[in-house]
Amino acid sequence: MTSHFKYIFTMLIVFSLALTACNLPVAASPTASPPTVSPPVLATLTISPLPATATFTPVVTIGPTFTVEPSLTPTQAIPMAEVQKESNCRKGPAENYERVATYAVGQKLEVVANDLGAGFLYVRNPDKPEETCWILAANLAVSGEVASLPQFTPPPSPLPAPAFSAVYKKIYQCKTDMFFMFIIENTGGANFRSAYIKATDVKSGKSTEQALNAFDLRSECVIAKNITPLTPGSTGYLYTLPFKSDMRGRTLKIIIMVCTEQNLKGVCATQVLEIKPK
Template sequence: MKRQKTILSLTFVLVLLLQACNLPSNAPDQTPTPDALLAAQMTITALAGQSTPTQALPTFTMPPPLTPTTAFTPTPAFTSTPSFAYVTLSEGTNCRTGPAISFDLVDTFATGQTIEVVGKHPFDNYWYVRSPKNASVYCWLWGFYATGANLGNVPVLTPPPTYTPVPAPSFDAIYVNAGSCLGWWTRISIKNTGTVPLRSITISIKDTVTNETRTETKDGFQDVNACVLSALTPSLGAGETFTVVAPSLAADPTGHKLSATVTLCTATGQGGICTSKTIEFTP
């Protein structure tokens, strides 16, 4: 813009000089000499040729394109799933030596426990499992509260035979009488109040005054009659009653408080299931 104004000003001067040449003749001759015109023209040309530096425009650098940031998605926690056959319990459940409540209790598993399955019942809702508390322990688990996985290849197992618990024996014992015959004997009446036969007996009798104690064990049952021992009765069936003789004491127990402990068993040699009872009496 400044350059253009300068050129216009010089051009205006040149025009004035040229007009001066046309003034009336009576005016003093002011016609510019050729040298003056040439000088003016050269000045305009020189000014026109001068290069006025143009102020450099600021350089704008484009920023790099924005790359959208991918939203962070948290990785779900890894939960391992057992590859073996197993069941998970919705309620606490007992585990037994066999597939019925009549079998002995082995363990009780809590709600939510995962239990390895190694076998199944042929037709009933029972699983043969390994205890998560002890890897060497196995038992039968009722499947009512169990939800399983990977059970397709679980083998069918033959369960143990149905367990029938043997009823505990029971009996009543009552003092009958006492007598003397090569010692002082005492007779006690035994009644089998249970449902299983009784086959052996132990009687331990004590004189609480003299502290004398005598003990005797027999297979079968035997009484005394007129100082003669009866034949052995091998067993005492359910509901049967038999009077037995206790081992003889050396001293007369008359008027003394005696204590007799009787133990009866379902097998000979004090085997099977045994039960005991103690009675006190004064002959």
């Protein structure tokens, strides 16, 4: 009996201890530190240059393909000239060539070529393309580049060059008017049919001028001998218009021009003299 009681008592004690153990607080697990994350190690990328011989040509196709036309060099405009003074246009760059046409002020001409230094331009009449000739450049207003134009060699002159000599003869007086008389000798190979004479007082600048279609000899206020044309080797006469004052002892500049056609047309030649009448 006693043994049985001990056994029961012992089991109660064990059971009590077991219940006590279940109610005891559970010890907290130690808190784990967050793991340390090291920053990623970046790899170094080394790009070696391609060899010099390698060529990389990217081809990108976007939308339709357009063909770019090459630009065209603009054609140089033809130089044009406008006549500023009525001018003869001839078959060569000199006044002893045959006349092709006479152009009035305002006439438009195409400039085709330069001469070899005589001061003429080779032109074409746009209204008559077959009409080409040489014209004095000083009588034109040119627009456009002419320096690059070709230089044409003119044909041989078919006409003899005009030439003359002029000599002051004397004072010729008609009533109260006083003229200055000049002797003209044709020393060339062409006839002269007109003339121009201008006398200018160098000190005052006053002048007289006139044009004539003859080389007449005057005597006592009338024509004593009619001379027209003035043929090669022959002699004619020119007279200035009178001044309103006495010009004796004064220096005068005289311009004389003679031409192969009437009204100062055709081939002309000019001389300048200086006289001091007494």
